[in-house]
Amino acid sequence: MNGKFSTVLASLVVLQACSTVQQTELDKQVSALSTCEKIDALVAGHPKGFPNLRTAQTTSKYMDVWKARYHLVGDSCQVWGWGNGKFSYVCSLTEPNKAVAMEHFDQAKEVTQQCLGESWSLKQGERDQGEGTKAEYSVSGRNTVVTIVAASSPTLFATEWKTYYFVGDAADLK
Template sequence: MNHRQFILPIALLSLTACQQLPADVQNHVDTMSDCDKVLALTRGTQDDFAQLKGSEVSSPLMSAWQPKAHLIANSCQINQYNSGRVAYECTKSLSNEADATALFNNVEQQLNACLGSSWQHSQIKTHSLLYTSSAIDAKITLSQGTSLDRKTPWVISLEISQ
């Protein structure tokens, strides 16, 4: 398995400082259903997640924002790369494979339950799924793998982008 795909997001997340959203915004997000969050994020690819960007995060490598909704337990960020590409990215590190597999399966079930019939998913490699839609110009990639961290070597990553 290619471990490099997990190292950059982990490094970027570790370089950023967390900032809290205003209470009224956070309360609204907290009352959104899981499916509301998924659908808002898939629609957000059309305008670079403008409505979902929270506080800007200090990052020397790119522009980044704390999102108003996290699909994986406060592990997500909206990143704008030098190429102009904007992506909603989540990376969660876990200490054992069973927990990682359970989280991967939960996120997969959530996506399958929330995305409409215009969405299809395919396995692009072992423990990696790609969701695409004929109605929305967006893609979702969900992956499970390992990193070089000895305490939390199991990594789940989710990316929503165009």
């Protein structure tokens, strides 16, 4: 019995090592991508559920959340998955004030526009609810949108500002 357990344990260690090597190789490939290549990969990966972007998974009653392999805003982007094959890439960054949030918003918008190109149209304006600005890029024939938001986020003692970066279905932002 002890020999079988040792064999199973050794097999699991080898499988884990192989998985780690594959992850490390994928991480190397991802780190070599330019920002535009990452945005292109997000847009292409959205209909498939961002399979090469997802890392550590947390599951709850309502959705699955994975840490993202790269971050376009801040350093804590996630992939959200909830029934029926719906997935979104979501980043948020808490800012010290509105000016910094708007600076990051403008930078993200500029880079995104350069990367997506002329075929994508931009709709920009005030948010539907709350103070802030929203820029949404869409292209005819696709459900995928790229949305950047600078928004106030009132707390008990002060109002924070946040910058969000979203890739997913437009209907998921409502």
